[in-house]
Amino acid sequence: MYNFFKIRKQETLSVDLEKSISEANYTVIDTELTGLNERKDSIISMGAVKMIGSKIDLSKNFNKLIKPEAKFKSESVVIHGITPSDVSELPAIDSILSEFAEFCGDDILIGHCVSIDMAFINREMKRVFGNPMPNPVIDTFFIYEWIRTQTPSKPCFSYVPKDSGLYEIAKCFEIPVRGAHDALTDAFITAQIFQRFIPALINLGIKNLGALLKVGHPEKGGDKNSKSGLIYNF
Amino acid sequence: MLTEEVIEFLSKIPPFQFLDNSTLKQLVSGVTMEFFPKGTAIQYQGGPAPEYIYVIKKGEVKVSIKNESEEVFVDYRGEGDLIGYMLIFGGNKARATVVAVNDTICYLIKREPIQNLLYTNPAVREFFHTSFLSKYLDKTFKEIQNRNLVYSGGDKILFTMPVGELASKDVIKASENISIQEAAEIMSNYSISSLILIDADGNPSGIITDRDLRDKVVSKGRDCKEPVKNIMSVPHVRADVKEYCFEAILKMVKHNVHHLLIMKDEKLKGILTNHDLMLIQGTSPLSIVKDIEGQTTIDALVPVSKRINNIIGLLLNEGAKASSITRIITEINDRLVRKILEIAEERFGEPPVPYCWIVFGSEGRKEQTFKTDQDNALIYADPASSEEESLAQEYFRSFSLFVREGLLKCGFPPCPADFMATNPMWRQPLHVWKKYFSNWISTPTSEAILNSVTFFDFRAVYGETKLLDWLKDYVMNMVKDNKVFLGYIANMAIKNMPPIGFLKTFVVEKSGEHKDKLNLKVKGLAPLVDIVRLFSLEKGIYETSTIERIMSLKDKHTIIKEYADELLHAFEFILLLRIQNQFEQLKKGEDINNFINPNTLSNLEKRIAKETFHLISRIQDLIIERYKAMIW
Numbered sequence: 088m089y090n091f092f093k094i095r096k097q098e099t100l101s102v103d104l105e106k107s108i109s110e111a112n113y114t115v116i117d118t119e120l121t122g123l124n125e126r127k128d129s130i131i132s133m134g135a136v137k138m139i140g141s142k143i144d145l146s147k148n149f150n151k152l153i154k155p156e157a158k159f160k161s162e163s164v165v166i167h168g169i170t171p172s173d174v175s176e177l178p179a180i181d182s183i184l185s186e187f188a189e190f191c192g193d194d195i196l197i198g199h200c201v202s203i204d205m206a207f208i209n210r211e212m213k214r215v216f217g218n219p220m221p222n223p224v225i226d227t228f229f230i231y232e233w234i235r236t237q238t239p240s241k242p243c244f245s246y247v248p249k250d251s252g253l254y255e256i257a258k259c260f261e262i263p264v265r266g267a268h269d270a271l272t273d274a275f276i277t278a279q280i281f282q283r284f285i286p287a288l289i290n291l292g293i294k295n296l297g298a299l300l301k302v303g304h305p306e307k308g309g310d311k312n313s314k315s316g317l318i319y320n321f
Numbered sequence: 322m323l324t325e326e327v328i329e330f331l332s333k334i335p336p337f338q339f340l341d342n343s344t345l346k347q348l349v350s351g352v353t354m355e356f357f358p359k360g361t362a363i364q365y366q367g368g369p370a371p372e373y374i375y376v377i378k379k380g381e382v383k384v385s386i387k388n389e390s391e392e393v394f395v396d397y398r399g400e401g402d403l404i405g406y407m408l409i410f411g412g413n414k415a416r417a418t419v420v421a422v423n424d425t426i427c428y429l430i431k432r433e434p435i436q437n438l439l440y441t442n443p444a445v446r447e448f449f450h451t452s453f454l455s456k457y458l459d460k461t462f463k464e465i466q467n468r469n470l471v472y473s474g475g476d477k478i479l480f481t482m483p484v485g486e487l488a489s490k491d492v493i494k495a496s497e498n499i500s501i502q503e504a505a506e507i508m509s510n511y512s513i514s515s516l517i518l519i520d521a522d523g524n525p526s527g528i529i530t531d532r533d534l535r536d537k538v539v540s541k542g543r544d545c546k547e548p549v550k551n552i553m554s555v556p557h558v559r560a561d562v563k564e565y566c567f568e569a570i571l572k573m574v575k576h577n578v579h580h581l582l583i584m585k586d587e588k589l590k591g592i593l594t595n596h597d598l599m600l601i602q603g604t605s606p607l608s609i610v611k612d613i614e615g616q617t618t619i620d621a622l623v624p625v626s627k628r629i630n631n632i633i634g635l636l637l638n639e640g641a642k643a644s645s646i647t648r649i650i651t652e653i654n655d656r657l658v659r660k661i662l663e664i665a666e667e668r669f670g671e672p673p674v675p676y677c678w679i680v681f682g683s684e685g686r687k688e689q690t691f692k693t694d695q696d697n698a699l700i701y702a703d704p705a706s707s708e709e710e711s712l713a714q715e716y717f718r719s720f721s722l723f724v725r726e727g728l729l730k731c732g733f734p735p736c737p738a739d740f741m742a743t744n745p746m747w748r749q750p751l752h753v754w755k756k757y758f759s760n761w762i763s764t765p766t767s768e769a770i771l772n773s774v775t776f777f778d779f780r781a782v783y784g785e786t787k788l789l790d791w792l793k794d795y796v797m798n799m800v801k802d803n804k805v806f807l808g809y810i811a812n813m814a815i816k817n818m819p820p821i822g823f824l825k826t827f828v829v830e831k832s833g834e835h836k837d838k839l840n841l842k843v844k845g846l847a848p849l850v851d852i853v854r855l856f857s858l859e860k861g862i863y864e865t866s867t868i869e870r871i872m873s874l875k876d877k878h879t880i881i882k883e884y885a886d887e888l889l890h891a892f893e894f895i896l897l898l899r900i901q902n903q904f905e906q907l908k909k910g911e912d913i914n915n916f917i918n919p920n921t922l923s924n925l926e927k928r929i930a931k932e933t934f935h936l937i938s939r940i941q942d943l944i945i946e947r948y949k950a951m952i953w
Contacts, residue, residue, distance in 0.1 A: 136323070142353040142429065145323040261379075261424075275323055282356040 100193055100221045104297030109140040109285055111296055113225075114194040115278040117270045118204045121155050129156040130180055130207050133187055134270030136278045137194070141285040143278050149190045150271040153180050180211050188212070188220065195296065196224045199253045199277045202305045223296075225303035227281050231256060233302040234284065237291050244287075256280055324349045327428055330378065334401040337376075339444035353429045354378070357421040363404060364415040371415065373429035375404035380425025386417045397422070397929075406449060408432065484569045485562030488583040488591030494519050497526050501538055501552060502545040504529055515580050517592065518553050525582055525589050527553030532579070559584045560593070569593055613656050619664060619727045622657065626731035629653055630691055634904055643897035644868050651687040655782050658697075661727040662783045669720050673712040674750075675785035676701040678724075678742070685778035686850065687866040690900050691913055694736045695728050698747035698779070700754055700788045710750070717748050740775060751788055758796045765809045774813060777854060778865045797861040807859060808951030814851040815941045817843055819934035841902070842915035845895040845930075848937045849888070852944065856881055867892055880943055884936065891933040898926070 116135045122128035135149035154177040187208075198204050201224055209219035231252070235244040243259040253276060254264045262279045293299055327349045331337035337345060353373075357363055357380070364371055366387055381399045385392050398404065404419050404427070438445040493511050495504060497518040508516050508531075515530040529549060537552040538545060558578050560569050562585045569581055573595055583591040609632065612625045629650065636646045662678055682696035683689050699717055704710040721742035725735060735741060742748045749757075758776075761769035777796075781789040800806060839845075850867050857870045860877045864870045871888050874881040881888070903913040922930065 139353070142355045144351075144353050145327055145428075146350050146352055148323055150322070271323070279354075279356075282354075283358075286356075286358045286361070 100223065102195070102223050102296055102300070104295060104300070106296045107140075107294060108288060108296060108299050111140065112192070112194045113138040113197050113278075113281070114191045114222075115197045115274045115281060116191070116201070116204060116208075117198060117274040117277060118207060119268075119270050119273075120203075120207060123203065125206055125210065128207075129153075130211065131155045132270040133183065133208075134272070134274040135187070135190055136271070136274045138197075138278055138281070141282045143275070143282060148271060148274075149187060150269075151183050151186070152177050153183055154178060156180070181215050184208075184211055184215055191220070191222055194222060195299075196220065196222045197227060197277065197281055198224070199227045199273070199280070201226045201228075205305070223300055224305060225281075225299060226305040227277055227284065227303070228252070229305060230281075230284050230288070230299075230303045234287055234291065238287075241287070243283075253277065253280075324352060327352050330428070331376065334376070336438075336442075336445040336448035339442065339448070340438070344438075344442075348430060348434055349428075351431050355427050355429055357382075357425045357427065359421055359424050361421050363419040363421060363425075363427070364417075366415055366418045368415045370408050370413050371405050372432055374406055374432055374435055375419075375427040375429055377402050377404065378426045378428055380421060380423045380427075382419050382425055383422050384417050384419050405432075406435075483563050484560050484566055484581070484583050484593050485585065485590065488562075488581075488593040492517055492589060492592050494525070494589075495549075497548075497550050497553065499549055500546050501534075501543070501549050504549040505534055505545070508534075514594065515592065517582070517589065518549060519589075527555040528580055528582070529553045530580060554578070558582070561585070562590055609653055610656055613653070613660055616660060617664065619661065619730055622660060622727075623730050626657055629657075629732075630907060633690060633900065634908070637901060637904055643893050643900055646900060647688045647690060647896065651684070651689050654684070654689055657731060658728070659783045661724055661731070664727065665720055665723045668723065669716060672701070672720070673709060673716050674702045674704055675788065676717065677781050677784040677786055677788040679779045679789055680782050681740070681776055681779040681865075685780040685865050687780070687869075688850075688896065690896075691903050691907065693733070695725065695733045696736055696740050696775075697724075697742050697782075698740070698776075699742040699749075700792060701748075701750050702785065702788060703750045703752050713750070717742070718745075721748055751792060754792050755795050758792075759799065762796075762799050762803060762806050765806055770809050770813060774810065774851075774854070777858065780865045793863055797858075797863070800858050801861045805951070807855070808948050810851075810855050810858060811944050811948040811951065814848065814855045815944055817848045817851070818941070819844055819848060819937040838916040839919050840915050841895060841899045841917050845933065845937075846892075846899065846915075848941070849892050849895065852937070852940055853881075853888070855944070880940060884940060887936050888940075891936050894929050894933055898922075898930070 114135050114137055116133070118130050118134075119132040120128050121131055130153055132152045133149065134151075137144040137147045156179075196205075205220070205224055212219050231244070234241070238244055243256070253273065257264050257276050257280060260280065260283050262276055262283075264276060288294075288299065288302075293302060324346075328342070328345050331345060331349070332340075332342075337348070340348070355375075363375065363382060366385075377398060377400055379400060381397055382404060383397055384404070405415070408416070435445075439449065440446075493507065493513055494517045495507055497520055499507075499518075504516050504518075508514070508529075515528055517525050518527045518529065520526040527550070529552060533552050533554065537543060543552070558572050559582045560572055562583055572581060573579060579595045581593045582589055583593050609625060609628055612628075613622065616622045616625065632653070633646060633650065636649065658678070658680070666672070677700045678697065679685070679700060680697050683693055684696050699721060701713055701717060704713050725741060725743045729735060740747060758773065761773040765773075779789065779793075853867045853870045853874075856862075856874055856878050857864065860874060862870055862873050862877075864873055868889060871881060871885055871892075875885045876882065898917065899915060902915075902917045906913045919927065919930075
């Protein structure tokens with residue numbers, strides 16, 4: 088089992104910043120929420136996919152539906168297709184969290200507009216274990232924006248996506264976007280997007296985790312100018 | 322779960338389609354997915370062997386190998402094709418360089434579990450064995466692998482017969498201390514193609530073969546008094562008596578040898594040649610040739626001739642190139658025709674004047690495959706008197722009739738357009754033939770063009786071949802700079818536009834029995850043949866086979882100079898596709914035709930077909946440019 092004492096002692100995992108981005112271990116995550124209000128809403132599913140460098144491990148993935156604490160809103164039912172009766176028999180978030188943390192291990196976490204996912208995950212982590220996830224986090228949306236400012240004419244990096252742009256970006260890279268809007272599928276799409284980014288990043292001189300964290304960290308990274316105008320709009 | 326998608330994908334492609342669901346599930350238990358941007362190398366020849374088999378999910382890769390200094394293109398692979406499967410037979414280095422020519426996504430499946438399937442799953446074994454063989458038996462590596470035949474199996478005997486039963490038991494051995502000459506002497510005394518050399522203890526220490534004598538002695542001017550030890554091959558490759566034939570073939574291919582030492586309990590038991598392996602499949606081109614030569618009556622030739630079609634299947638399975646197949650078939654058919662003519666001569670006695678038996682059409686171009694119509698004619702020397710003329714007429718009339726019936730018995734149906742020596746028009750003395758051609762060339766009616774095109778591919782099979790040479794000299798001289806006549810031929814070469822549709826899809830037959838099918842002969846083969854024939858006429862090339870024509874035009878014709886390799890490739894490809902298709906039809910007991918359903922082609926084949934048609938179209942444009950004034 089995952090050692091939670093370790094989490095308590097250590098705010099953030101130490102990362103080998105020199106490690107090549109094509110050899111590092113990543114866990115690509117996504118959550119589905121009842122809504123976006125950090126105080127009232129809650130997580131209803133968590134999905135995650137493992138990557139070793141640019142290899143996506145299809146056989147190791149995490150896919151859990153969770154009994155939500157918050158009430159369902161009709162809008163999010165439309166998005167996720169999960170109805171209140173679907174979730175009444177499900178496990179509560181507390182029992183899923185440790186499994187999730189164990190699945191993530193010491194990996195770098197990756198997500199698309201991941202701040203929102205992390206805000207909800209960490210709220211629960213703090214509530215249950217007293218500490219947030221210690222793993223460093225990378226946002227594919229920030230990486231996308233950064234590559235775009237470096238090479239605005241590169242195909243698939245030439246336009247500003249309308250919203251978070253996960254599906255838009257995916258479609259441009261010809262990544263199939265189909266099936267349910269569930270956490271695992273979206274994590275897999277995000278993983279495939281990140282897979283495309285790795286060679287592009289290396290071409291732009293982003294070769295190790297230190298550099299990757301600079302451009303992709305949701306708080307520290309991204310293009311400063313565009314960050315102020317960035318609104319997550321689901 | 323994400324692996325379900327992988328299983329669904331794999332369940333449609335060989336060899337994974339032969340596996341049941343639970344085996345597939347195990348196989349994908351560690352599957353990963355990797356992205357290779359356009360231009361990146363997936364593996365380098367000589368680099369470490371990847372621990373995976375790559376299955377292309379999307380994209381395209383180019384496989385090439387380096388020999389000495391030259392990079393040789395092997396093939397393109399696309400969706401559903403595999404990379405790196407050769408390594409399941411062993412080796413710790415990548416055998417080829419594989420580069421993504423487009424953004425490519427692959428599923429990576431661990432090599433070991435697939436390797437284990439070789440022992441537990443016969444279908445998988447056969448798949449890898451056959452694809453491996455067809456890639457490697459042909460050393461040019463330029464060949465297109467035939468999917469249909471690979472999957473349809475056949476040749477089960479290769480997997481069930483131990484080599485011990487096949488290997489020749491009476492092995493001729495000699496001491497390793499004898500000279501090259503002594504070894505050669507022993508080999509010719511026993512009529513064997515290889516000799517085992519043994520050391521003082523009687524253990525085999527090496528082998529020499531006909532090939533060694535040729536490559537290492539004669540061509541190098543080596544002194545044949547040298548000890549044979551200097552040229553023998555060591556260590557030689559061994560197989561246990563209990564090993565199956567397919568394993569023996571793999572060993573031969575892997576070590577590039579044609580002989581294996583068959584061992585039992587550490588003792589030399591026999592020797593196995595690749596010819597032995599061909600023989601177990603019932604047919605060997607060589608044995609048919611021997612059988613033809615041995616006959617003295619038409620009736621005795623009939624059963625032999627029936628075996629010719631089997632050779633095609635055999636050669637296809639062995640991965641022979643289409644041009645090799647047609648060459649072998651032409652050689653065998655020529656011998657059959659010659660034999661029939663010999664029998665005819667014996668029956669009718671010495672001809673009153675010398676004659677030459679000529680063939681044309683595909684037979685003339687040496688592009689025959691399955692039994693085709695008789696296309697033949699006869700030229701005889703100009704008789705000295707009208708008396709001799711009537712003697713000749715009488716003789717060749719009954720002579721050609723006999724030959725036609727003989728050919729018919731041996732499976733060659735008569736030509737529906739009556740292009741046969743039995744037709745008095747096509748059984749004439751040389752001066753009449755010359756007149757035919759000068760008429761056709763000076764007044765090119767559509768019938769004249771058709772006749773001359775038909776006869777331009779003529780080739781002497783038997784008799785006084787000088788007669789045909791003289792006729793060719795005469796004709797070529799007339800045609801070479803005759804722009805008007807060449808203009809007519811050019812029109813013919815551009816008549817059949819290749820089937821490249823607006824949407825880059827195949828244009829297929831719109832109606833009738835062959836709706837939605839592609840006519841390989843009319844749309845593919847004929848334009849290629851016509852184009853190359855036109856260029857040969859322009860340059861006065863005497864060769865009749867399309868491949869030989871291209872080869873001799875290489876340095877003479879500007880268009881061919883630029884496109885020779887592509888044309889050869891294209892021609893081989895279409896020819897092979899046609900042969901495979903017809904062989905399949907034959908096996909199913911259907912009438913053979915030239916129609917193919919494009920949907921049955923693999924992605925790779927479709928791609929090459931499209932490239933081929935683009936090539937034809939490009940060259941037709943060049944012809945139109947050249948003959949602008951005369952194209953209508």
